[in-house]
Amino acid sequence: MSQPSYSNRSSAEPSSNPTSPSPSPAAAPSDLTKKKRTRASKPKQRARTEFVLACEWNETLRSMRRIEADLDGTEAEKRIYARFRAATVAAGSAHLCNFAAFWPRLTPLAGCQDEAVKHAVMALAAAYQLFQHPHEPAIDGLTRDDLEILTIQHYSQSIERLQVHAGSSGPESVRLTLICCLAFISLETLRGNHDVAVSHLINGLRILQSLPGSSFDGFVSRSTFVWPPNPTAASLQMPDILRIFARFERSACFFTHGIQPVVSERGYRIRRFDDGSSEALFLDLAHARMAMSCFQHDVMARLHEITVATLGDSSSAAMFWSDPVQQRQQACLVARSARLSLLTADFFSPSRFGTPDPTSPQLIALYLDLLYFRCAQFLITNTAGGAFDPNVESVFAAAQHFHRHHHHPQDHSNPPAAAILTNGQHTPPPTNLLSSILSLASRLLVASISQPQPQQQPHTRILTTLHTHLLAPLYLVASHIPDPHDPTRDAAVKLLSQILVRSGNSGVDIWGTTATTTNIDISFIERVIYDEIKGRSTTEPPRALTGAGCLPLLWDALALAGILT
Template sequence: MSSVRLRHVKCGEEKPGCSQCARSGRKCDGYTDASQNQLHHALVKAAPRQGWSPRPDRNIVLVPGTREERHYVQFFCTQTAHALSGFFPSDFWNQFLPQLSHRNPAVRHAVAAVGALHQCQLQGRLISPSTPRSTENHEFILQQYNKAIRQFLQQMGNPADMKIDMMLIQCVLFICLEMLNGNTKQAMDHVQGGLQILSRQLQDQQIAAQRSFDRDLFQFFYRQNIQLSYFGRRLMPFMDTASKDFPVLPPNENVFFDNIDQARDCLTSLTTRGLSFIRAVQERTWRVPRGQVSEQQLDQQSALLAELKAWFSAFEAMQKKSARTIGILDPRAPLSLLCQYYAAVTWLRSCTFLDERNFDRFYPNFEKIVSAGERVVQASAQDEPNLSTEHFFLDADVLPVLYWAIMHCRHPILRRRALTALENYPAREGLWERRTHVAVARRYIELEETAVAHLPVEQRLVAERNLIYDAAILPEMEAPLNPCPVLFRLKPDGPDAPWDERWENLSW
């Protein structure tokens, strides 16, 4: 029995009838004369009214804006959104925000500006104080930024249209712009503004994240709260007002995570509460004369450490499942959580002692941090073979931990491994300008090892009087400075003696 293949004849689209259809004997109605304007009105009339929540859209959408705006909105949707979501892809970045940019003018202009700036970053053409500005591109970015602000202010004039999620979304996009531009102060101001909006809502309404994109949005600000603390601003005390988003882990019961997002959010909660405790203890132990840690604080420390132990047990159990089942799409995601976990445990255990020598007891933890960090760097290099191109991640998951490890790990080989990982990590994370922090970390090691610099590296054990307790980069910078003012703080005459503060200008 022979098979029959049907050959489809393509219409030539000539008016009023095409030659292809005439030869084949088919009736051809030709091409409609309906204009694009009529088509647009027909689509708009037929399209249902859109809500804020993301939904499958089966209607043809004519993307608004100029050709240049559409180009950078598309660039944002296809490349920038993926980069900003980092190791943990989310519905907020990959679905909700791209959809919202097509129907909200304030979001669209901000997205176009972020997309244009991200493209500059990938091409190594980021605006900096030491290089001339690319006039055409800079003017477009600035124009879109100003349009976004004007549209946003107009929307704020109508309380019915300006809900908390829209205010926070616009805030997130402004944060992206300032972080990409290296404007630390402006970025922190936007973060703090968003945190204040969220804090007021949590206090007034006791709201919690019900939808997936709400959760992503709220958790972003919870993580940025930690970053503000690293750069000298006070933590917002969310744990007092948002118990649903900051649960306490029961240490004597089994804890389970269904996916890696749950593990990440829980670790954010623990890190926030742990860092709040560390800052409170440091206010006592770092003053002169030194204050004492209270019994209540010691009990709080034990409780937090028990919660971290419960978190780690649940995390290990979760990792026994398949990566797809628990939502691990990037192998760097669990590695970044391990870095953060071991840093949190080590810092929390050591914070009640002013003596920096106390960190020497935790070399195994530093080994875990550095090993995980090295694997992240290796995976990042494989992800982007062209090492001249630097990634940009909105969240700071790895750089702060490697930098912190270099500050407090005095094992001469181990801390140099951490420095090498920091140098080779092809990424910028949030407010962390890698070249600046590499320069500070290298100088930190040089200062501590001045008296033993003549010895082989493996024998360079730092004397107590040369230990540096802290290195503070000049805060509230409008843009990265080169050279950069840095304050090093020492206690050469012992933990109970006054501070010795030394300013240096470091070049990078």
Template sequence: MKQTSPTPLLSIASYSIPFKVPGSQRDRQLLHYFCVQGSSDISGFITSDFWSKVVLQESHQDTAVRKALVAMSSLHLDYVTSESQAASVATLTHYGKAVRTIRKRLSQPTSDTTKVALVCCIIFYCCESALGDWDAALQHLGNGLKLLKSVRETQNMKDLTVMFERLDMQASFFQDDRVPILSLPDWKEYVKAVPEQGFSNPQEAHESLVKLQSWLYSFVNRHVELHEASVDLLSADILDEKDALVQAYNRWSRAFDELQRPKNDDSQDTHGLRVLLIHFHICQMILESKFPVNEKIFGASPNPTAHKILDLAETLLDHTTKLNSSPNATQTPRRNFSLESGVVAPLFALALKCSDESVATRAAGMLSSTHRREGLYDAQTMAQILNQLRISRDGDPGIKEEVQSDNGIVSALEYHIPGTYEGGGIDKLLASMRI
């Protein structure tokens, strides 16, 4: 971590912390900040029991979790109130204390040590993601996933499993050749991912969609060498699994349509449902474009499905702008950081893969106009990648011929990724582009 000057102390008349906090005034201020603003920011557009309940309960009961939460709150406050990627001296101090405390805690195990370790893995993943240290973040996530797999059959880890499943998928979005660690060994086990009785609440719909995403990414990576193959080159097993995936996504869509909508169009649940729709439509487009290859899905111009996704994302970014200017905010954010996947990755995917220039331009513009990081995805970094690819494409002499011969449609930006890129995700792509 790099250092910056410390963030000024907050002016707080009364603390919104649901329990007594031992330690310094600064610790109490940072936990207050987490309770009134940090937790909702980190949750993003989707309501999360982990950030609103679980992490607070664990921090009340365990010093290691509390110190980790203080460090994360300090880092989040640094992030939203400055434009520097570096952490303040105060945050570095908190982070160091948290690491030392969890190490000591692990050396003296008790009955709840496993849960404490898992919660701290998530918090440290959050910290390193905010700092843009992808390797360190993924290391913390990997440690947590390995530990979770070793214990979840013998211990009740429902709340933590749900959280790790989401982060597992986030890592696979970021590293496109990564099979989700928590993916099921037999794809037929995924068939029950959408309950027959439908969804009773948005959380159930979210959990179901994450399982379908895991299935899709596992399917694509298992057969990556055939994803552009025509139907006559695909085995019956691949076609059967593709058909089962299509049916599962259709069932999810029907169950989602029957889910009771909030009456308030500006409620947290409403924004969460929009995020789910965005992720559903993106995954459905990916599914429809492969096995066998269907270039019309992302190659269509105009592409109304892509614009529908952009319309949903636009309402969410407008909501963020409104919240940032609200007098209720503890600090007026210069940037936003959420651990949950929201709009950044889908916008990047559309800008990269769509041949409809109005879609690509609109998606890239939305990324460049927001200072938002969602887990491993940073909007400004994604916009920079897209800009470099556009410069490279438009400087290609063959593009003018392409435009003239194809009714003004140009090839998608993904076809202009440097030849030195051999796959592996955003970090490898950045290295190949020397950004």
């Protein structure tokens, strides 16, 4: 069997001149005519058909020999799936894999309901065993090659079975296609084929974009952006699937370009003029995470809106920002950012938050949300030159009102710690936000290193870990401080160097690729950041979350230099 390609730069686009036959039989001319009419008249079916075609002509899959076999549910397969379920059902690692609670709820589907989903989940389970636990005792004597074959077999068969859903307009077909899409995203992430994973994500978002507005009614409640909503539920419905796509969407916008935040846009339409005045004290951890996560998604949607509307010459941007509606939207987001700053300061005050275990997974997950919330605050404040920053005096008055009427009912003697920041501002200025982002990233890195780490061997790939979530915020800090001698920028660059390839016993880099060196030269990262700052116009929005992403320049530079192979 030809070995599959594990390149991080695998093409995810359908081949314009395929050299190998399609896994599915060719349609008769009359069928093709019928399909063309269907695609022209039904956006949902067209989106799903394009998704299946993209999977069929995936470059990675095309390099693999098809293996003819049916899913008989052998004992070995059952044990592989059981091990996968046992690993994902433990929500303790939810901060490393935001959708950890997703897969156990697929049991009814994987067991008896749909062939495409059944094969997709089995492929994912085999890949999980292959890449996450390569040195554990084999199941029923299966070798790594056997697991590789099993992964490819079920992956290709799932794509074949999806043909049934590509031609159907029923809501159940949409749901099952999206579940397979999520499985493919996770599988390609495990394999280190990040471009292919992003391609699957884009295809899934296109399907979501074709759905009617009623499918997104749940966005009235901001809990849409919090996972899991009901861990005891036995199956997955559209709101659950939307939540997972929302999480993937947010992460992908930090790591790649060309992502339209479809799910976030639907939610932001409802909250365009939400200035945060209705926000109350955070009652618990879930409430805090919901508010911060919702703000992140709204900022992402807003920045994409700005980028699309201001493409072209300067007159496009001038016309956009002269629109009173756009000014009001921007002012509302900045005001909500200020309000949420007060609420987070109150929530994290010692009188309320106490001193929890710094290595607690729940605390790490909360700090990770806070880190991305700070990034969103910086991005929206920095947009349009910060023209919509709140007036300092009015903000100070609002802070005084907040303290008098909304401080924690169990602590009447003292105001919330750090609620009123320097110069009476709700939201720190951009430079202070960058320092806060750096501080949070450093704290999370220390906490993650303090946790027990599984033994890894060279040439093994690891699933997205906490370290990968820190790369984009650190790059954001380093690439938005022009002074190369600034201590904040210097610290961010050093942490980037430390994270990109961790020195020590493992010798395995965080990207899931094999590095030819044991560390990344700091001067190399500095040159990439210098080129980024030099090429950035002073009038354009921040590169993160606006279509260019935080990391592609650094990623490509490392690849061109031969540091990542």
